[in-house]
Amino acid sequence: xxxxxxxxxxxxxxxxxxxxxxxxxxxxxxxxxxxxxxxxxxxxxxxxxxxxxxxxxxxxxxxxxxxxxxxxxxxxxxxxxxxxxxxxxxx
Amino acid sequence: xxxxxxxxxxxxxxxxxxxxxxxxxxxxxxxxxxxxxxxxxxxxxxxxxxxxxxxxxxxxxxxxxxxxxxxxxxxxxxxxxxxxxxxxxxxxxxxxxxxxxxxxxxxxxxxxxxxxxxxxxxxxxxxxxxxxxxxxxxxxxxxxxxxxxxxxxxxxxxxxxxxxxxxxxxxxxxxxxxxxxxxxxxxxxxxxxxxxxxxxxxxxxxxxxxxxxxxxxxxxxxxxxxxxxxxxxxxxxxxxxxxxxxxxxxxxxxxxxxxxxxxxxxxxxxxxxxxxxxxxxxxxxxxxxxxxxxxxxxxxxxxxxxxxxxxxxxxxxxxxxxxxxxxxxxxxxxxxxxxxxxxxxxxxxxxxxxxxxxxxxxxxxxxxxxxxxxxxxxxxxxxxxxxxxxxxxxxxxxxxxxxxxxxxxxxxxxxxxxxxxxxxxxxxxxxxxxx
Amino acid sequence: xxxxxxxxxxxxxxxxxxxxxxxxxxxxxxxxxxxxxxxxxxxxxxxxxxxxxxxxxxxxxxxxxxxxxxxxxxxxxxxxxxxxxxxxxxxxxxxxxxxxxxxxxxxxxxxxxxxxxxxxxxxxxxxxxxxxxxxxxxxxxxxxxxxxxxxxxxxxxxxxxxxxxxxxxxxxxxxxxxxxxxxxxxxxxxxxxxxxxxxxxxxxxxxxxxxxxxxxxxxxxxxxxxxxxxxxxxxxxxxxxxxxxxxxxxxxxxxxxxxx
Numbered sequence: 001x002x003x004x005x006x007x008x009x010x011x012x013x014x015x016x017x018x019x020x021x022x023x024x025x026x027x028x029x030x031x032x033x034x035x036x037x038x039x040x041x042x043x044x045x046x047x048x049x050x051x052x053x054x055x056x057x058x059x060x061x062x063x064x065x066x067x068x069x070x071x072x073x074x075x076x077x078x079x080x081x082x083x084x085x086x087x088x089x090x091x
Numbered sequence: 092x093x094x095x096x097x098x099x100x101x102x103x104x105x106x107x108x109x110x111x112x113x114x115x116x117x118x119x120x121x122x123x124x125x126x127x128x129x130x131x132x133x134x135x136x137x138x139x140x141x142x143x144x145x146x147x148x149x150x151x152x153x154x155x156x157x158x159x160x161x162x163x164x165x166x167x168x169x170x171x172x173x174x175x176x177x178x179x180x181x182x183x184x185x186x187x188x189x190x191x192x193x194x195x196x197x198x199x200x201x202x203x204x205x206x207x208x209x210x211x212x213x214x215x216x217x218x219x220x221x222x223x224x225x226x227x228x229x230x231x232x233x234x235x236x237x238x239x240x241x242x243x244x245x246x247x248x249x250x251x252x253x254x255x256x257x258x259x260x261x262x263x264x265x266x267x268x269x270x271x272x273x274x275x276x277x278x279x280x281x282x283x284x285x286x287x288x289x290x291x292x293x294x295x296x297x298x299x300x301x302x303x304x305x306x307x308x309x310x311x312x313x314x315x316x317x318x319x320x321x322x323x324x325x326x327x328x329x330x331x332x333x334x335x336x337x338x339x340x341x342x343x344x345x346x347x348x349x350x351x352x353x354x355x356x357x358x359x360x361x362x363x364x365x366x367x368x369x370x371x372x373x374x375x376x377x378x379x380x381x382x383x384x385x386x387x388x389x390x391x392x393x394x395x396x397x398x399x400x401x402x403x404x405x406x407x408x409x410x411x412x413x414x415x416x417x418x419x420x421x422x423x424x425x426x427x428x429x430x431x432x433x434x435x436x437x438x439x440x441x442x443x444x445x446x447x448x449x450x451x452x453x454x455x456x457x458x459x460x461x462x463x464x465x466x467x468x469x470x471x472x473x474x475x476x477x478x479x480x481x482x483x484x485x486x487x488x489x490x491x492x493x494x495x496x497x498x499x500x501x502x503x504x505x506x507x508x509x510x511x512x513x514x515x516x517x518x519x520x521x522x523x524x525x526x
Numbered sequence: 527x528x529x530x531x532x533x534x535x536x537x538x539x540x541x542x543x544x545x546x547x548x549x550x551x552x553x554x555x556x557x558x559x560x561x562x563x564x565x566x567x568x569x570x571x572x573x574x575x576x577x578x579x580x581x582x583x584x585x586x587x588x589x590x591x592x593x594x595x596x597x598x599x600x601x602x603x604x605x606x607x608x609x610x611x612x613x614x615x616x617x618x619x620x621x622x623x624x625x626x627x628x629x630x631x632x633x634x635x636x637x638x639x640x641x642x643x644x645x646x647x648x649x650x651x652x653x654x655x656x657x658x659x660x661x662x663x664x665x666x667x668x669x670x671x672x673x674x675x676x677x678x679x680x681x682x683x684x685x686x687x688x689x690x691x692x693x694x695x696x697x698x699x700x701x702x703x704x705x706x707x708x709x710x711x712x713x714x715x716x717x718x719x720x721x722x723x724x725x726x727x728x729x730x731x732x733x734x735x736x737x738x739x740x741x742x743x744x745x746x747x748x749x750x751x752x753x754x755x756x757x758x759x760x761x762x763x764x765x766x767x768x769x770x771x772x773x774x775x776x777x778x779x780x781x782x783x784x785x786x
Contacts, residue, residue: 003349006282006373011542013127038345039336041280041375062132063375064258065278065348068271069336079125079260082241083217087131089545089555090195090283090327091374093722123718127540128557198555208597215721216557244718285547371545 003043007059015084019077020044020057020066026074027053035069061086095119095213097428098239098248100220100261102129105398105417105424106254107203111148112425114210118432121248122204122212123241125219130200132256134376136279136320136329138304139199140191140415143453147422156202158324159302160189163295166409167360169309170482174360185301193302193322193329194414195283218242223251223265223394233266235438236394249437250393250428254421257377257399267396268387273336275381275465277317277406278348281331282356283324284368291323294364306409309478311355313346315339316468319355320411321364330356330365333378333406338471378413379404382465383458389449390442395424403454405461407526408468416454423448463525472519480510529578529678530639531571533607534630534657535564535587537598538650546753558594560601563646565713567706570676571644572606572714577678583607584637588629590619596729603724604716610727611637615734617741625742627660632737634665642683643703647672655705662703669703670696674710 027034028051036045036053041063044056055066062085067077079085097113099106102124113120126132138161145152162185167176184190204214220239224247228234238247253262263270286294295303307319316335321328332351339348356365379385379402386402389395397403397420404413427445431437449455467473484506488499496502510516537558545552560568571583585602589595589612599610613633618625634640643665645658655671662669675686682699687707734740761777763770779785 001370006349006370009370009372010374013542033340035340035345038347039278039339040347041278041349043347043349061280061373061375063278063280064271064377065276065336065375067258068276068377069273069340071273071340079219082125082219083127085125085132086374087127087543088134088372088374089131089197089543090372091134091197091281091329093719121722127543128555201555205594213722213725215718217716218718218721241718242715246718246722369547371547 007042010061011087011089012058013084013087014058015080018055018057019060019080019085020055021076022053022055023074023076024052026072031072031074033071035071036066036075039065039069041065092238092245092247094238094247095121096248096432097121097250097252098123098246099252099254100239101254101256101398101400102126102204102214102216103133103200103254103256103398103417104203104414105400105421106252107200107207108148108418108421109252109254109397109424109428110212110214111151111203111207111210112422113428114207114212116425116429117211118429120212121246122207122214123218123220123239124214124216126216128197128201128216129204129214130197131216133196133200134279134281134374135194135196135414136281136322136331136333136411137414138191138193138322140410140412141188142190143415144418144422145188147419151206156198157192157194159193159297159300160185161191161193161304162297162301163303165303165305167305167307168478168481169307169311169358170479171310173482173486174309175482175485191304193304193324195324195327195329220255220261223253223261223267225265228266231266233391235392236265249432250395250442252395252397252424252428253400254397254417255400257379259400262387262396262400267391267394268400268402269385271377271379272381273340275379275385276336277333277378277380278336278339278375279331279333279378280349280352280373280375281320281329282352282370283327283329283372283374284365285327285371286368288326290367291326291328295323297323307355308408308474309482311358312338312351312474313342314471314475315342316471316474318474319361321361327371328365328368330361335380337469378406380406380465383455383462384465386455386458389446390439392439393437395427395442395445397421397424403458405458405464406468407461407464419452419454420449423452423454461526463522467522467526470519470522472515476510480506484510527578527580529575529581529641531575531581531583531642531644532586532634532637532640533564533567533571533583533602533644534661535568535585535599535602536561536646536649537587537589537595541650549752549755551751551753558598560598561646561650563648563650563706563708564602565605566708566710567644567646568602568605568607569711569713570706571642573711574642574676574678581641582609582639584609584611586611586613586630586633586637588613588618588626588633590614590621591616599729600721600724601716603727604720605714606720608727610729612729612731613734613737614731617734620744620747621742622744622746623654623656623660625744627657627664628742629734629737629739630657631661631664632739633732634661636732636737641700641702643667643701645703645705647705647707658703658705665701665703667701667703668698669705670698671705673704673706676704676706676710
C-alpha cells in the first residue's frame with residue numbers, strides 16, 4: 001500500500017487556506033539538508049521542475065515534524081481552523 | 092468580555108482530566124477542542140498504564156472503553172537477518188487489576204469527554220484557540236493569562252489550563268514555554284490494521300480480552316533512535332514506528348520516514364502478524380522526548396500547563412509513557428485550580444501548589460529519576476550495535492554447523508569478546524546505570 | 527411585523543466520518559451533527575426574521591432516543607435559533623417518513639406560533655425529500671418545495687425555484703411550509719460566543735404522548751444497508767512499457783471508460 005493510499009483512508013476536511021506555506025526564498029538560498037523532503041510521514045513535500053519545494057498540505061497529519069525539523073525556519077506552519085484538517089476515527 | 096471560571100485549551104487526556112475534576116468541584120469549565128470531537132486529532136502508540144492513575148478518579152475506569160489488558164510484554168532486538176526476543180508474561184500484568192490497557196483515542200477521548208460533560212463541563216468541539224490573552228506582560232515576562240481568543244471572540248477565565256498538546260503553539264507564542272526542538276522530539280506514526288478478535292488472540296496466543304505489547308529495536312529504524320511497535324486492540328492492531336527527529340536529520344543517506352513503517356511491516360517476523368488485515372487508518376504525531384530537563388515552568392499568573400504541552404512524557408525504551416502523565420497532570424491541575432479559586436488567589440502564588448503536587452506525585456518523580464535517559468538514548472550504538480550483537484550472539488548459541496561445535500561457554504565468550512568487551516561498551520554500560 | 531418560524535432539523539451522523547467495514551457503515555463513535563441543508567434552512571429563517579424585524583425561531587427535531595440530541599441541537603441554537611423543541615420517544619425507532627411527518631406536524635400544531643415552517647430539501651443521510659411535503663399536507667398548509675430564494679411579500683412569502691430551464695416564482699400566504707436547496711444561502715459560521723449563549727437558551731422536550739400520539743408505526747423497514755460491491759477485473763498487462771500502455775488504453779476503450 002503506497003503512502004497516498006494510506007492517506008486516502010483518513011478523513012481530511014479541507015480548510016480554505018493552506019496550513020503550511022514554504023518560503024522558497026529561504027530554501028533555495030540557505031538550506032542544504034532539505035529535511036522536509038524526507039521527514040514528513042505523509043511524504044507531502046516534493047520538488048517541482050524548477051527545484052522549488054512544494055507541499056501538498058491537503059494531506060497534512062498535523063504532526064508538526066516538518067516545522068520542528070526545518071533548520072532554517074522556512075515553513076509557515078499552523079493548525080487548520082477548528083473543524084478542519086485531519087480527523088482520526090481510531091488512532 | 093464573557094467569563095467562565097476556567098478555560099481548558101485542548102480536549103485530550105490532560106484537558107479532559109482537568110475538566111472532569113473541575114466540573115466535579117462545581118466550577119464552570121469550558122474545554123475548547125479544535126477537532127470534530129475529543130480525540131479526533133490524537134494518536135497513541137499505544138497503551139495506558141493504570142496503576143499510576145487508578146486511584147485518581149477511581150469511579151471512572153470500571154466502564155472505560157479500553158481495548159485489551161496487556162498480558163504479555165515483548166522486546167525484540169533486530170539485527171541483520173537475526174533477531175532476539177525477550178518475552179515477559181506475568182499473571183499480574185492482566186490480572187484483576189490490569190497494569191496497562193491498549194487504547195484507541197477516538198473512542199477513548201470521546202468517552203472521557205462525555206464523562207466530563209456529565210459532570211457539567213462544557214465541551215466545545217470544532218473550536219481552535221488562536222491566542223492566549225495576557226495583560227501586564229513585557230520585558231520577557233508573560234504577564235497574567237486572562238483568557239483566550241478563538242475566532243473573533245474573546246473569553247475570560249480566572250485560570251486557563253493549557254493542554255494544547257505536544258507542539259505547544261499557543262504556549263510558546265505567549266512565552267510560557269520553548270518551541271519544540273528536533274533534539275528533544277520524536278516522530279511516531281502508525282497504521283491501525285483491522286483483524287478479527289479471534290485472529291488476534293490466535294496469532295498472539297492470548298486469552299479472550301487480553302492483549303500484547305511488542306517493541307522492536309535495531310534495524311527497524313536503521314539504527315536511529317527509536318523503534319517499532321505492535322499493540323493489539325480489540326479488533327485491530329496498531330503497528331507503527333517511532334524515530335528521533337535529530338537522528339533523522341543526521342542520516343548520511345536520508346530515508347523518507349514513512350518508508351520505515353513499510354519496511355517494518357515487510358519484515359519476516361511482522362508480515363505474518365499483519366497478514367490478511369485491512370489497514371483502516373494512518374496517523375502521525377510528534378512525541379516530546381526531552382524528559383524533565385525540557386519540562387517548562389508548569390504554572391504562572393492565571394495559567395497552568397498540562398500533559399504533552401508541558402512535555403510530560405517519558406520514553407524509557409522498554410516502557411513508553413505519556414497518557415498516564417497527562418491524566419495525572421490534569422487531575423492535579425483541577426485540584427490546584429479548585430483550591431486556588433476557593434482561596435480567591437489564582438496568581439502565581441495561588442497556583443504554585445500545582446507544580447508542588449506534581450513534584451510529590453509520580454509524574455515529576457519518575458521524570459526526575461529518568462533525567463539522564465534522553466541523553467543516554469542519543470547513543471546510536473543502542474539502536475544499531477547492541478541489537479545486532481545480541482542477535483548475532485544468540486544466533487551462534489543456537490547454531491549447529493558442519494564442523495564440530497565448540498563448548499557453549501566458548502561460543503558465548505567469543506561473541507561477548509567480539510561485541511561486548513570494549514571500552515565503548517563499558518562506557519555505555521556506565522551511562523546506562525542512570526536509566 | 528413579527529414572524530415566528532419553526533425550522534425542522536434532522537441530526538445525522540457526519541457522513542464524511544463513516545467508515546465501511548465488511549460492507550456495513552461503522553457508526554460507533556461517529557459524531558452527529560445538524561444536516562447541511564438544515565443549516566441552509568436555519569440561515570433562511572434568520573434572514574427572514576431579520577427582514578420581518580422580529581419573531582421567534584424554534585428548531586424542532588424528532589429522535590428515537592438519547593443520542594446526545596441535547597448537545598447536537600445546540601448547533602442550531604448557536605447558529606441563532608432562539609429555542610429548541612425536541613420530540614424524543616423510543617417509539618420513534620425505525621419510524622419512516624410518514625411517522626416522522628406525523629410527529630413533526632403534531633409538534634408544530636402544539637407549538638402554535640408558526641408562520642413559516644422551514645425544511646432542508648432532504649436529509650443528508652436518507653434524502654427522501656418527502657417529509658416537508660408530508661408535514662404541509664398534514665397541517666393543511668400551502669407548501670413550496672426546493673426554494674432557492676425567499677422573501678416576505680404582501681403579507682405572505684415569495685419564493686423562487688429552478689425548474690430546469692426556467693425560474694419559477696411562487697407566492698403563498700402564511701402559514702406556509704417551505705423546503706430549501708443549498709444554493710439559497712451560505713450558512714453563517716458558529717462563533718464561540720454564540721455557543722456560550724446557546725447553552726442558556728430554552729430547550730423543550732416532548733414525548734409522543736405529549737403530542738397526543740401513541741405509536742407512529744413504520745410502514746416500511748430497512749432490511750439491509752450495504753456499501754456497493756465493486757467487481758475488480760484484476761487484469762495485468764505484461765510486456766514492454768509501450769506495449770503495456772497500449773494494451774491498457776485498448777482495454778479502457780473496450781470497457782467504454784475512455785474514447786467513446
